[in-house]
Amino acid sequence: MPTLIFTPRYTDDSQALWKAAGALGWQVQRLTNWWVPEHLQNLEQAVLYGEALFGPTLAEQLGIRLLSPPEDWLVRLPMEYKHRQISMQNLGQARQLTTPAFIKPPNDKSFPAEVYTGASLPLEYDDDMLVLVSEVVQWEKEFRCFILQRQLVTYSLYSRFGDVQRETEFASTMDEDNALKTFMHTLLADERVDLPDACVIDAGMLTGGTWACVEQNAAWGAGIYGCDPARVLEVLRHASIGI
Structure with missing residues (x-):
């Protein structure tokens, strides 16, 4: 059974994932400082969720490898998926x-x-x-997409014209959802797009109506916004690799 490890920083996302992990029967541990105690080192299946700056250091102590995007991923992405x-x-x-x-x-x-x-x-x-x-562009809307083995697992609108949509509980329309799914289906099916098994892709619509990829993020350090926490855990489970 996986053990979900949180950093000491409390967030709404970590609380939502804690509840989802408990419902699935996972063990959950929150670190009290930025050092992994001995009893949590080399667990059978550790799954880390926390801040990007501290992730690699904690992963080394946990005996896992974290999946992260190559630094030049956006540079190499075909132009039809970035449009800038x-x-x-x-x-x-x-x-x-x-x-x-x-x-x-x-x-x-x-x-x-x-x-x-x-x-x-x-x-x-x-x-x-x-x-x-x-190049500077303007995004009309942006979605967070958790990806597992090139499949869209869960997603959430998070921004309209740069404003985080927390007050609307990240609501999106059926037409917006369908447009996102169409774009992501094409991108994920394209073999030229290099992806790890587990990751986050932010995608959205530019002013003018063109859909494009915002960026790729490491799943283990990404906010979940309105995504389904249980499905996010499916992705996180594959973003921490035992070594």
């Missing part, structure tokens, strides 16, 4: 940009993902740090 120019640069190169670009660290939240000019990028990071540099 995206490149991988180091911060030294990005700091030379004079026109605004959407800039973010590839797989963590070292600094906020925002529109920057080169001069406005944070100074406390080394010039050799890699970042994704994207």
Whole structure:
């Protein structure tokens, strides 16, 4: 039986997953600090859920490997699934940009993902740090999609024009759901799209009506918004690999 491991940070998502795991008969443990106690090391099946910055360190202590997207995944994604120019640069190169670009660290939240000019990028990071540099676009709506073995397991609208939809309980219409499923079916069936067994894909509709992929995220560190917690656990179970 899996043991679901949470970091010390309490969130609505971790509480929802805790309840779902209990209903499924899973063991659940929350760490009291950023160190894995001996009795939780090398469990038969540990499943980690927590912050991206601490995940790899905790995974090493738990004796597991976490599935995460390649840093250049969006760069290599075929244009028909992203509909904008995206490149991988180091911060030294990005700091030379004079026109605004959407800039973010590839797989963590070292600094906020925002529109920057080169001069406005944070100074406390080394010039050799890699970042994704994207053409600026506007998203009308964005969905979080938990993916297992190239199948859409559960999804949730999370944003409209950049506003998180918590007050509407992440509600979406049937037409929006069907449009998302059509786009995701095409993307997931395309062998050119490299995917781990378990991951999260954010997809949405650009202003003007075109559907595109926002980004890929590691499932073990992704917020669940209005997704079905029990189905999220199916994905998390495959995102922590015993070693």
